Amino acid sequence: MDQVFNFDKSLQQRLREYKDVFDGFEILPASGLKKEWGFYLELTMDPNGWQAIWKISRTTCDILKLPFPTIVLVFVLDVDFSNLQALVRVIAVQDESHIIPEKHHVPLIQLWPTKAQDETVALNLSSTANVIDMLRFFYIHLFMPWDIDDDETSDWKSKHLESRLRLYYDMKNGMIPKATSLRLNSLLTEARRIQNKKEQIELQLEETVIDEDSSEKNIEELTNIHLRLIEIKCEVEILENPLLRKAFLKRQQQQQLLNVENVKEPRIWLIQENGQVESYLRFLEQVKLLYPKEKVIVQPNLSQTLEYGGPNDSFILAEGKYEVNVITTLENGVILKGIGNRDNIVLDSMLDDIMLDFQVEHCLVENVTLDASMSQCAAVIRKGKVTFSNCKIVGDGVSTIHQGIIVLAGAELELINCEMYGFYIALVGNSGSQVTMQNTEIYNVHYGLKIYDNSLVNVHKCTFRNCKDYGVFVETENLEEGIHNVGNFEILNKIPQVKTEFVNGMNNGKGDVLINRTSQINAIKDLFSKGDPTISEPSDEEMAFDDDCKDIGSEFDRTVIESDRNISPVTI
The missing domain is CATH 1.10.287 (Helix Hairpins)
Structure with a gap:
């Protein structure tokens, strides 16, 4: 985003910066890092008076009952250097319909200083933005959860700093x-x-x-x-x-070369949990109808088997419940198919991140239920074409931060004969994505489908019902300012890249479709001309919320969707 500072630094630049932060210590244990950061921040950044974009973390969005992502413009009233957080006042919200308390204690790593500031205030803004970037990178990519338990006589800097930096840059550079x-x-x-x-x-x-x-x-x-x-x-x-x-x-x-040499053709993996002989025989009879002469491999654990699998393999699931215990990335050409009643073929996860991560040319998921009630997102499609056929995709039905499927730029999603329910937003099509829906039903969500400019969407014989807000929500910059278009699905004809046919809407709270102009948040250059933003008496409710949220800063909340390497305040 052009209005905030972004940095692209080399390994050597990062290494020099962090050595400056922790200079002067022969031994600096992990328990002393936060204190040294506090000293360094106090010397290098403005303690108040600057504006920033606050990308509210998923955790805080959930507490405030806000959708994720929510972006606000804030004014920094005071920096608590010892706790690496700031007291801020909200001065603009991206979506004005969302009402949030005015004051918050915010982790510094969630703030992106804006390039534009009040012209009457003298700030060392480039230094402030740079040191916050250093802090954010450190706690996201270099500091590990177990470090705090390290031996007090162990020097964190010599033990971990350079090695973890090199690991990050080796991943970034494709090594x-x-x-x-x-x-x-x-x-x-x-x-x-x-x-x-x-x-x-x-x-x-x-x-x-x-x-x-x-x-x-x-x-x-x-x-x-x-x-x-x-x-x-x-x-x-x-x-x-x-x-x-x-x-x-x-x-x-x-090992990969050996696997390639030994595997001349795609494999068929049969996945069935331990059970009675009768259930095994019934499953094998069904498999025999599909693969009468092919060789098969039988495994009981889905997650482990997916790790063993290769491109174009087929994973055939018997009825049962399968836990996805790590974020699962499917190989190119993989078929994940359930045999039996899809309601009895359940993939669930205890992860609070995402269940399935797709970066493939093509992939098919068929006849299964994805229970994403514990996860923030059921699936992210980053690349290629992914088809869900005859699937049920289920959220928790409560949280404002749960999303069903997110389709990123350049990726394509096809939903055929599917059901989705229980999410805040069931389906997100980012700019540059492609979404096709056929004979699919989305219900009991806040928003069924949310799409942005330059996303290609084709919806045929689908139903959006019991959406608490809207069935389809379009964010576009190509709309006259201040105009909101609410109506039935016919108004989607105003969007050139959207095609609809035989689409039904029933009992949607605010309407079937909302076409809304994309909100822009800009820093205020004459902030003090409207009164001193630092002067205000907080309400009891706000201060109580602040007290509840002080611990949030120590979490340095991070999720897969929030933690892409080129992290941005508007990443979805």
Whole structure:
């Protein structure tokens, strides 16, 4: 976004900057990093008086019952250097229909200073923007959830700084295979999630009196979290160490070459959980009708089998419940197909990130139910064409941050005979994406389909019903300012890239379709001419909210969709 500062730095630039931050210490343990950041920020950034774009984190959006993403313009009243956060006042909201408290304590890494500022205020803005970028990059890409438990005699800087920087830039420059990079990002996302959960349980044990049974349950859960963090840490440290990483990638490459030599044609994987003989025989009889002469491989665990699979493989699922325990990236040409009643073939996940991540030329998911009630997003399509056929995709029905399927620029989605419900937004088509829907029903959501300029959309024989807001929401810059078009599906004919035929809407709260001009937030150059924005008495409600949210800053909330390498305040 042109109105905020963005940085593209080399490894050596980042390394010099961080050495400046932590200079003067022979041994600096992880527990001392936050304190040193506070000292450095106090010397290098403006303590107040500047405007910034605040991209509200998913966590805060959920607390405030706001849709994600929500973007606001804020004025910084004060910076709390010791806690790496700022007290801000909201001065403009991207969507004026959303009402939020005026004052907030916000982690600095969620703020992007705007290039334009009030012309009457003298600011060292370039330095402020740069040091916030340094802080954001550090806590997103370099500081790991387990670091805080490191030995107090261990020097974090010499042990981790350069090695983790090189790991990041090796991934960015394509020196590490994409599948390995995705696996690493998935592990780190999981680690941050369970570390937050660990801290919440520990706080609950300290502050509340709980019965013996609950205490034992919490202790058992803490033990499992600790074990999982150790597992993730070991796997990540192999990639962090340059020598181990080289050996690991070499062995991985050799294994892939061996697999290519041994596998002359696509494989058929049969996935069935342990069960009775009768259920196995019934499943095999159904498979035999599809593949009467082909060789098959039988496996009980879907997640592990997907890791073994290769391009153009088929994964045939029996009726049962399958847990997706890491963000799953399907290979090119893969078919993921359920046999039986789709309501009884359920893929669910305990991840609070995304379930399925597609970066393929083509892929088919057929006759399954995706239970994304615990995840923030059921699927992200980044590249190629993905088809969902006869699938049911389910959200939690409560959260304002849950999205069904997100289609990014250059990617294509096809929905055939599908159902989607329980999300805030069921389907998002970003600018440059392509979405085709046939005989599909979307219901019990806030918005059924949200699309942007230059997205190609074809909707045929589909139904949008019981949407709390609108069935279809179009954001466009090609609309006269201040004009909102609300109506039935015929008004979509105003959008050249959208084609609809036999589309029904029933019981949609505010209307079937909203065509809305894209909101723009611009910094205010004469802010002080309208009164001093630093002067205001906060209400009791606002201060209570601030007290509740002070812990949010320590989470440095990060999700897969928020944490793309070229992070931007308007990333969806």
